[in-house]
Amino acid sequence: MxxxxxxxxxxxxxxxxxxxxxxxxxxxxxxxxxxxxxxxxxxxxxxxxxxxxxxxxxxxxxxxxxxxxxxxxxxxxxxxxxxxxxxxxxxxxxxxxxxxxxxxxxxxDWTRTNLLYPTQAGGFALRFDMIDFAAYDLFVLKRRAAEDSYDAVLIEAARKRLEGMSEEQILTLESTIIAGLPGGEDSHTRETIRGHIAAFDExxxxxxxxxxxxxxxxxxxxxxxxxxxxxxxxxxxxxxxxxxxxxxxxxxxxxxxxxxxxxxxxxxxxxxxxxxxxxxxxxxxxxxxxxxxxxxxxxxxVIKEPDGSFIESEHLxxxxxxxxxxxxxxxxxxxxxxxxxxxxxxxxxxxxxxxxxxxxxxxxxxxxxxxxxxxxxxxxxxxxxxxxxxxxxxx
Incomplete structure (x- = not known):
């Protein structure tokens, strides 16, 4: 190779x-x-x-x-x-x-919710947390019909998760999800991403x-x-x-x-x-x-979790x-x-x-x-x- x-x-x-x-x-x-x-x-x-x-x-x-x-x-x-x-x-x-x-x-493009998730060894990994993502989509972005994408259990978990976040944490989560990661083609704001998503509604x-x-x-x-x-x-x-x-x-x-x-x-x-x-x-x-x-x-x-979340593990x-x-x-x-x-x-x-x-x-x-x-x-x-x-x- x-x-x-x-x-x-x-x-x-x-x-x-x-x-x-x-x-x-x-x-x-x-x-x-x-x-x-x-x-x-x-x-x-x-x-x-x-x-x-x-x-x-x-x-x-x-x-x-x-x-x-x-x-x-x-x-x-x-x-x-x-x-x-x-x-x-x-x-x-x-x-x-x-x-x-x-x-x-x-x-x-590729999407994560946490860019500095602490590992047991003392390093930091990338993570996608489904509850965090749903919290952003449902209650921050407030995408039209977003509730159709999640079951009731996840929606309630997302609601509670957001209630425990500070405004700074919410803004960090938003930036991580929509501001663009390396190699991605676009960086969005809360306003522009709504329009881009709506373009795919049909x-x-x-x-x-x-x-x-x-x-x-x-x-x-x-x-x-x-x-x-x-x-x-x-x-x-x-x-x-x-x-x-x-x-x-x-x-x-x-x-x-x-x-x-x-x-x-x-x-x-x-x-x-x-x-x-x-x-x-x-x-x-x-x-x-x-x-x-x-x-x-x-x-x-990666190491997967039942709800769709995952953490980027060590390579082996x-x-x-x-x-x-x-x-x-x-x-x-x-x-x-x-x-x-x-x-x-x-x-x-x-x-x-x-x-x-x-x-x-x-x-x-x-x-x-x-x-x-x-x-x-x-x-x-x-x-x-x-x-x-x-x-x-x-x-």
């Missing part, structure tokens, strides 16, 4: 030098300063590529090309945004970027799925022509938020996506933490089922059996080598490491501090070595 590291560009407090010291060889990055939907030019791509090469690394994955809501709604100026997306995709391929990770989440899961399929029919041929592997990222969390449709959350969704445009260029990002956050998802079984179309892997882990300590998952991925890489595939090496990255040691005194992007990810990558590297030895002995 290609050990990679997410980097948010020159403004990232965790530098490419830090990534190299952590042992990463690939860089997962995007042109985060160009997020308004216009096409990325060959010069834009070349400039970023030059920075990565200067650091002695390779641009292994673009994560992600911004996707305007008009594409997901298929309204307004959707055609111009799709055309620009296709130009950016082609220019990435021509510039030497082999994989593009993207998502189809409406309004809010969009069902079926409509959203159809819009995704129509998008794939347009972009997959461009990816194939330019030797790019598309890797759709799952919804995070993989269930509806704010009553919005989410259609990349479980194995059936992946089956629909891959069969809609049956081309190897149309693949997935296997995010163990995202898929692992949904009750009923067997991440290892999903990896086995869709192995041929896994173009990128986020190897992070969550609900997903990371040893079994890596075994599946390494077996698939060997199969690709035997088949003669050019994409035999799957890029992976550690994700959402805990905030540890002196990173706790620094300003870093939530989930993307240095030491926590370095620790995770080292642990994953050890698992890969052990899996390789075991698999080699059985050949």
């Amino acid at each position: 290609l050990e990679s590291w997410r980097w948010f560009g020159p403004q990232d407090p965790v530098t490419l030098s830090h990534a190299r010291q952590a042992g990463a060889h690939g860089v997962v990055t995007a042109l985060h300063h160009i997020y308004d939907g216009r096409a990325w030019t060959p010069e834009d791509v070349a400039e970023r590529m030059a920075l990565v090469k200067k650091a002695g690394m390779i641009w292994s994955v673009c994560e992600s090309i911004p996707m305007h809501s008009a594409i997901k709604l298929r309204n307004g100026q959707w055609r111009s945004y799709v055309d620009a997306w296709k130009v950016s995709l082609a220019n990435l391929g021509k510039g030497g970027v082999p994989v593009v990770c993207y998502n189809f989440m409406p309004v809010v 969009i069902s899961d079926g409509d959203m799925r159809e819009n995704l399929v129509e998008f794939l029919k347009e972009v997959v041929p461009v990816a194939a022509e330019n030797r790019v592997q598309l890797a759709i990222h799952p919804d995070d969390p993989p269930f509806s938020l704010f009553g919005l449709p989410r259609v990349v959350s479980k194995a059936g969704d992946v089956e629909t996506i891959l069969s809609a445009v049956d081309d190897r260029a149309n693949g997935i990002t296997l995010c163990a933490g995202s898929y692992g956050s949904r009750q009923g998802n067997d991440v290892v079984a999903m990896a086995q089922r869709f192995a041929d179309r896994i173009h990128f892997a986020h190897l992070r882990n 300590a969550g609900d997903v059996n990371m040893v079994s998952l890596i075994s599946v991925l390494r077996k698939e890489e060997r199969r690709r080598v035997a088949e003669g595939r050019a994409d035999s090496v799957i890029p992976m990255r550690p994700d959402h490491g805990h905030l540890l040691i002196d990173d706790q005194t620094k300003k870093v992007n939530p989930g993307y501090s240095c030491i926590g990810r370095l620790k995770g990558l080292a642990e994953l590297r050890g698992v890969i070595a052990a899996v390789d030895q075991a698999q080699t002995q059985t050949l």
